[in-house]
Amino acid sequence: MRERELVQRLARADQCLEAMRALVGGVIATELRRVRVTDAAFTALIDGIQDPNARVRWWCIQLLEHISDQRAIDAIVPALNDPVPRVPRNAAHAVGCALCKQGWDGIVPADVVETLARMAVSDENAKVRAQARLTLACRGVG
Secondary structure (H helix, E strand, C coil): CHHHHHHHHCCCCCCHHHHHHHHHCCCCHHHHCCCCCCHHHHHHHHHHCCCCCHHHHHHHHHHHCCCCCHHHHHHHHHHHHCCCCHHHHHHHHHCCCCCCCCCCCCCCCHHHHHHHHHHHHHCCCHHHHHHHHHHHHHCCCC
């Protein structure tokens, strides 16, 4: 239960950093590259991708993108279709960034590549289109 409460605190600017430290053990990029999460925190972050609050969804993706577990990437994929532009933009980065995930094999599933390719040309938000193109380029696709 504590981890779910911490995920909810990601929505509050005055509690976000404390919640991040408690959930994953760090805040800055160098700390996040060495992230180790408990099963309870991992589950709470995955569940947070479905939260009604877009800020919670965004932060959950931001934290999960540093976990080199295919389940984290799989959980992020549905957020590529989120209605709030900053969420799919963050998800597009998260599913393809090898720098953020130590030890990740870098393989982006074909269906995710297809979704990114669609986003790159037809998403209504220019920043989402740009991030999808960048992710494809970084993965050597497109």
